[in-house]
Amino acid sequence: MNKQLKTVPKFANEAQEREFWESHDSTDHLDWSKANKVTLPNLKPTTKTISLRLPQHLLDAIKAAANSRDVPYQSLIKIWLQEKLHVH
Known part of the structure; x- marks a missing residue:
């Protein structure tokens, strides 16, 4: 039709x-x-600042894991969240 x-x-x-x-x-x-x-390779996703309260021991463990991978800890948290949600 x-x-x-x-x-x-x-x-x-x-x-x-x-x-x-x-x-x-x-x-x-x-x-x-x-x-x-279409693909827009140079388009950057909008980011939003959030406040996340974590127990100190958890934050220390995340920072240690990030340090061993030589990445900033906030970037590592984003990577882990993307992996868990299967968002790419």
């Missing part, structure tokens, strides 16, 4: 475009089955 697609309007600025897409379904305007997957 071929659906007749609506044309995407021209926008004067990004704010107008954002407002339009917030109230319209993109599948009425685009055929997502023909979309190409």
Whole structure:
């Protein structure tokens, strides 16, 4: 079944475009089955600072493990969390 697609309007600025897409379904305007997957290798994920309270003995053990691997302990914590969640 071929659906007749609506044309995407021209926008004067990004704010107008954002407002339009917030109230319209993109599948009425685009055929997502023909979309190409892209890789953005230089895109850095946004980070958020958190406060994490750990018992001193646990923090000492993490720091020792990080030192033996020659990585910063906060980086090692992130690596372990990614491995546990299987997020890459």
